Structures are given as C-alpha cells and as structure tokens.
Amino acid sequence: MGDFGFSLLKERHIDYDANDKSIAEYIYDREPSFRLCIECGCCSATCTTGNFTRFSLRELQILLKRGENDAVRENIMKCMLCGKCTLVCPRGVNTRNVVMLAREAFQKGLTYAI
C-alpha cells in the first residue's frame, strides 16, 4: 500500500481478530433488550457515578458490543446500580440487568468458549 501521508490513529482501530464478543453474547441471551440500545446517551447523562467520574454506560455498552472488554472490566464495577438510567432510557433497555449480567460474566471468566 502506498503512503498517502495519512494513517489511522491507533485508538480508532477496531481489531476484530483480537475482540471477544462472548460477554456481549452472554448478555444478549439473558437480556434481549440490550439489542435495543441506540446509543443516545441518556443513561450517561443522568448517571450518579458519572457525576463524579468519567464513567459512561453508553461508552461501556458500545465497547461491549464491539468486544473490547478490558476497558469494561475495569469500569463496570463503578456503577452503583441506582437505576436512574433504566428509568430515563427511551428504548426501554433494562440497563441495570445489563450491568449485573456483565459483572456476572466477568466474574465467571467467560472466554471465547461459549
């Protein structure tokens, strides 16, 4: 490939070979409403934890669906499960259960196996 003088930023790469969608699949199976998310960001806007840190459920959901689990594993425990995101969600995603299931999946140490 020729050098055009432009290149992709490293953080914009989505490497589908390295990504692991097993956690997302685990959540899809148990909480189908996870698929309904339109990434509008209402959950992040109202978030109690987001008030103190740069925790964003919207970001985590996108990362989960993409299969970039490392950042999610770090951050998902910050959630306080207060449930405001579920109340404001315009699509009716049961976000509390999504967070619970994600924690459960990380605890079980799911890998490609399922």
Add this chain to the structure above:
Amino acid sequence: MQFDPFVIPFNIGLNFILIYAVVRSVRWFMDLSRADKLRLQRGFFGKSFGQSLKEIFLESLIHRKILKTNFRLGYMHMSLAFGWFLLIFFGTLETDIFGIRHLNAPYKAIFFRFFNPDHGRAGFEAAYSFLMDFLLAFILSGLLLAVIKRFSSRVVGMKKTTRLKTIDKVALISLWLIFPSRLLAESFTSGAYGTGSFLTGSLGSLLASFLPAKEMAYPFWWLYSLSLGTFFILLPVTRYMHIPTELFLIFARNSGIRTGDQVGAFSEIQTYACSSCGICIDACQLNFSAGITNIQSAYLLKGIRNHENVSEIAYNCLMCGRCDEKCPVGIELTPIRMIRRRAEVREDPYKSIWKRYFPDTLKIIPFKQANRQVYSWLSETEPATTDVIYFAGCMTHLTPAIKNSMVKILETSGVKYNFIDRDGGVCCGRPLMLAGQDKEARELINFNAQTIRKSGAKTLVTSCPICFKVFKESYYLGIEVLHHSQFIKQLIDEESLKLNFLRKKVTFHTPCELGRGSGVYEEPREVLKYVARLQNTDYDDANSLCCGGSLGNMKINNQKKNKIARDAAFELTKCNPDILATACPLCKKTFSAATNTKVADIAELVAEALIIPQSEKNISDTHLKIKEPVII
C-alpha cells in the same frame, strides 16, 4: 391383647415421623445462633409459651387468617386440620373410656371400631359414635372441597393453585385416601354388626344389604392403615413437612427470633413451614397484571427445598412485600428472597438421591467477592454543620419538582438545614442490596454515614422511601431518620407551616418501601388531610399496590412493567380524583407515564398549599422563585 397385622404400616409410619420430627427439631435448634438459642429457651419456658399455644390453636388448627381472607379455602384447611385433630382427640378419649383398659397404644384409637365392633348400640355410647361420625363427615366435606380445588381452583375462590412435584402428588393421594377408606372400613364393620351412627351406620347397612360386609371390611382397614403409613413416611420429603415445622416456627417467632439478613436455621425453618397454599400467588401483581406465574414465593421456597437453582426466580420479583402481608403462616418471604439473592449461583444443582429425598440443611454459599474496594474513587466531603440534613436521593433528582418543593418547605419553616446532595450525591446503597451485592453496598453506606456524621445533624430527612428504609435499617446513624412526609407532619404539628386548603380530591398511593417496607402509613395520610380531600381506594395501606417501577426486579421487561403501572394506576384512579398523590419519586415517575390523572408528591401539594409569611416573601433563594406547575 388386641392386635392385627394390618396395624403394622400405621405403626411404622407413626414411629418414623415422631422420631424424624424430634431429630429435625434438635438439629434446627443446634443450628440456631447462640443469641437465638437463648431467645428460644426463654420464650419456651416463659410468658410467650401461652401465646404460642394460642397461636397454634388459632392458626395451625382453626386457620383463622385463611378464613379471614377466603372463607371456603379456610374451611377446607380447617376441616382437615381441626377435624382430624378432634377425631384423634375424641378417638383417644373413646378408647380410654370404652376400651378394655386405660392408656392404650395410639393404633387402638385410630382403629377403634375394628377392635370394638359391638360398641355404640345405645345410650351414651351411641351419642359418642354420633359425635365421631359427625367429625368424620366434617373432614370429608373439606376433603371434597380439596379434591374439587385440585381440578378447578376457582370453586374455592382462588385464581391459581400451586403446581406440585410427583412425590407431593403421591403424598396428596395418600392423604386423600385416608378418610374415605376410614369411612368405608367403619361402614362395612358397622354394617356387619349393626352398629354405627348416622353416617357409618346407614352407609354400612346399605352396603351390607347387597355385599358381604364382614369380608369386605378387612381390606379397607388395610387400605386405611397403608394410606396413613405412606402419608407419614412421605411427609418429610413433601410439602406436608409444613405441619410439624409450623409448630416449631410459631414457638421460635413468639420468642422473638427474626430472619434479619443472616442466613441461618430460622430462614430454613420458614422455608419448610410453607404449605404451598398459593395465597401468595393470588396476591402477586406479577401474576394478575403481568402474567408471570412461576416466580411467586411459594415456588421460590419450593425450589429452595428441592435444592434447585432459584436465582432466576429470586431476581424476578418487585420486592413489594404484598405476599408477606398475605401469608397465613407469617413467613418473612421478602427477607428470605433477599438472602437468596446474595447466594452464589450453582451451575449444577445437587442431584444425589440421598440428598433429594432426605433433605439436609439448606446451606447457602455466600457469593465470592474480590476483596478490593470498588468505590475508592469517592472523594471525601466536608459538609457544613447543621441541625437537619436533607438527602434528596438519586430518584428525587430525576423528579426536580419534589426537591424544589422540599426546599421551599424547608426555607419557609425556618429550619436550619443542609441540602447535602444538592449537586448530586452518592447512592444510598439500597439498590445494590436489592441486587444482592452487599459488600459494595456497605462501602457506599460507610461513605454516606461518614459524611452525615461529620455534619453533626440531629435529623436526617429524605424524600425517597428507598433511601429511607436503608438509612433506618442499615446505617446505624444514631440520629432521627425521617421520610419527608413524617417531617412535614412534624412541622405542621409544631405550627411552623401554615397551609391553605386546596379543594382537590386526592387518592393516596402508599409506596411499598414506605408502607409495608418501613411501616409508615399514618403520617402521609394526615398530611394530605390538611391540604386536600382524601379519598379511599380498594388498595390502601398494607394492601397497597406496587407501581411496577420497583428497583427490586432485575429481570422484568419494560412492557410488563408498564402493564403493572397502568393496572395499578387504573385501580387508584377509579373514583376520578383530581390528583393521584404519592410519597415516592420512583412511584411518581412510573405513574406519570401510566395515567392521565395528575400525579404529584406530597411535598409538591404541601408546597402548593403553603402560606408564605409576608416578611419572608422577598427571599433571594432561586428555588423559591421557581414556580412549579404543580396543579392543573
């Protein structure tokens, strides 16, 4: 010596169940914590002994609570339990009075007619056998209802009846066989000898007219003994274990033992004390609104007893506590569910035959948690010292009208207060507890408790019943914790607030966590009576409905949630009120989307009705200037 081989099955069964009950009780007693053991000893040899006996008579035999909720169902239970008890009691007396000697083995009372076929011809003997026949008829009438209930539960006024496992069905059939076989056995014997009273006598002479009664009687005495023996032997592994367990439970409860939030023998006793009567199923909104029929408390306890994986059931519940109120045995169902939520999910439930049919203690393995701080990023705050702390709570921040009204009320009353989470605070920890994550919840509780202690406040006021419950029960703050409805009531009583009357019709929805959860029923109603005309609904106080928005349920989907909210709102607005009042931001938010009636919190109504003193009208606080469009 009066003896016949057919009494052997009965004797084996009876001895087995008596020994089993004693061994089981001793094990339960040993498993109780040290404090609970002392409580039980004191309760057993103390004042509450009489109380327990009275409760056993009223609840285990007469079934007063079931009679109150549903007469036909209560009659069914009463005729079987109380009738059987009387039959045994008077049967023993009969053997003692009319038998060949005093102090007989139990089987002689049960099979009295077989050994004394000539008994009951005239005088007192005849009157006595009339009594015994009457008791048998009483039991049989209840049994008839029970059989009908199995096939059509609506007949006894129940919408749903519990589904049974196979072994329960076997036990049920043996229980059903006991009394008809006694009837036939006694009738044949009476027919052969020309004795018996109105039931066994007349049936006996009828049967004897075309059947060889003397020969026919013997197989039925065998059947009677066999069905009794089978029932007794199956009792420990079926739901009928509730009969001996309930006695133990009543003594334990009257001694002051409570479930609390600890796993232990008491929650296990309660699990076995459930009779699967199905009253909790009819009370459950998930059943009658959302159509979810497999998660009610009867099924949860059944699953726990059978060592099944119940985590799906445990999480699919609004935790509204309606079943706790209705349970005729008085089992603390919601605390048991909370304990279950904390248990580790087992992938392969125990399948060993020994374990399955000879149940061991129900051990719960606590969820293994990483031993690290999750919320270490919370930075410490330095609150100003004050008398009253106002903690709005997460949900109240979603319904700003409530917190603005509270600020207005607090400003007007002239209380020195500090709005501690004005710019958004840390969650109270209750939602984490409801999700079974106690350790994380404890971190938040410690953080909040530190902040509150630093402020040196004497009173904590909160707008959210969810926060209120956890502040009261799990924080151990040592200060007065009030829900805003209680606080407003205090202010009105002190005459710090002057209120107009709003000339509106209002119905009040009691939030679950405030009413059944914390026992606050009166204050919100009294506050409402100051500002508006309060109307009653079919679902007041302890019978109140859940709005459906509960944080307790992790599994329910949005459509079903909305269905519950719409049904509840429909019931509450039946009398066409101007305003549907509530005392919980979560209920307010859920109901607003479910009904056309205006939904308002108590604080909003009071703020609307407030007479602001002339001298304070020019206060520069921005919150006072916000004119909330509270009432249409």
